[in-house]
Amino acid sequence: MNKRFxxxxxxxxxxxxxxxxxxxxxxxxxxxxxxxxxxxxRDGGFRVGPGTKIFVQLGHQTEDRIxxxxxxxxxxxxxGLRLDIIGMKAAAxxxxxxxxxxxxxxxxxxxxxxxxxxxxxxxxxxEGYLLFSDRSHLIVAANTGEGLFYxxxxxxxxxxxxxxxxxxxxVGIRDWPxxxxxxxxxxGARDVSRDMPPASLQLMHAPRR
Numbered sequence: 499m500n501k502r503f504x505x506x507x508x509x510x511x512x513x514x515x516x517x518x519x520x521x522x523x524x525x526x527x528x529x530x531x532x533x534x535x536x537x538x539x540r541d542g543g544f545r546v547g548p549g550t551k552i553f554v555q556l557g558h559q560t561e562d563r564i565x566x567x568x569x570x571x572x573x574x575x576x577x578g579l580r581l582d583i584i585g586m587k588a589a590a591x592x593x594x595x596x597x598x599x600x601x602x603x604x605x606x607x608x609x610x611x612x613x614x615x616x617x618x619x620x621x622x623x624x625e626g627y628l629l630f631s632d633r634s635h636l637i638v639a640a641n642t643g644e645g646l647f648y649x650x651x652x653x654x655x656x657x658x659x660x661x662x663x664x665x666x667x668x669v670g671i672r673d674w675p676x677x678x679x680x681x682x683x684x685x686g687a688r689d690v691s692r693d694m695p696p697a698s699l700q701l702m703h704a705p706r707r
Contacts, residue, residue: 534673546664561643626674
């Protein structure tokens with residue numbers, strides 16, 4: 499057998515394995531279920547530590563509390579950290595290093611996300627969400643509590659242990675249901691994952707350990 503062929507085949511297999519682990523931009527692929535419509539990885543990441551707080555906008559606390567508590571429980575399960583959940587006025591500015599669960603009705607949130615390449619356009623709809631993280635910000639934003647809940651399920655999958663803390667890779671994500679509202683009005687099938695109750699979604703989206 500040709501020696502060049504013997505060495506070439508393993509090399510090609512290695513290259514294929516490396517490429518399969520990368521997205522179209524040559525960056526490490528994220529295994530998220532369900533896979534978001536738009537994902538862009540950036541350099542760095544957001545560290546969740548003992549001083550990190552979870553902010554929920556006042557006026558939506560009752561509806562968004564489930565998402566906040568689900569996130570806090572995930573962080574405790576992975577790291578032992580117990581984060582405070584704090585109400586925040588829409589006009590207030592969250593401190594750096596905080597996790598913010600926001601509504602897209604907040605114009606400042608929309609502008610900040612737009613500056614970072616995440617547009618809150620009509621396609622996001624009632625069940626979609628935007629997720630942004632860098633070294634000093636971690637924001638999940640949606641038009642409704644339902645969309646925010648779905649965004650938190652994605653965030654739970656992004657968190658990974660780093661020493662005694664957790665880290666979320668720097669990323670920009672936009673996601674929305676697979677089927678648009680016009681199709682639903684015509685009696686089309688729904689995106690099944692969006693119809694599941696919160697308990698089922700938590701199990702389906704729970705990170706594998």
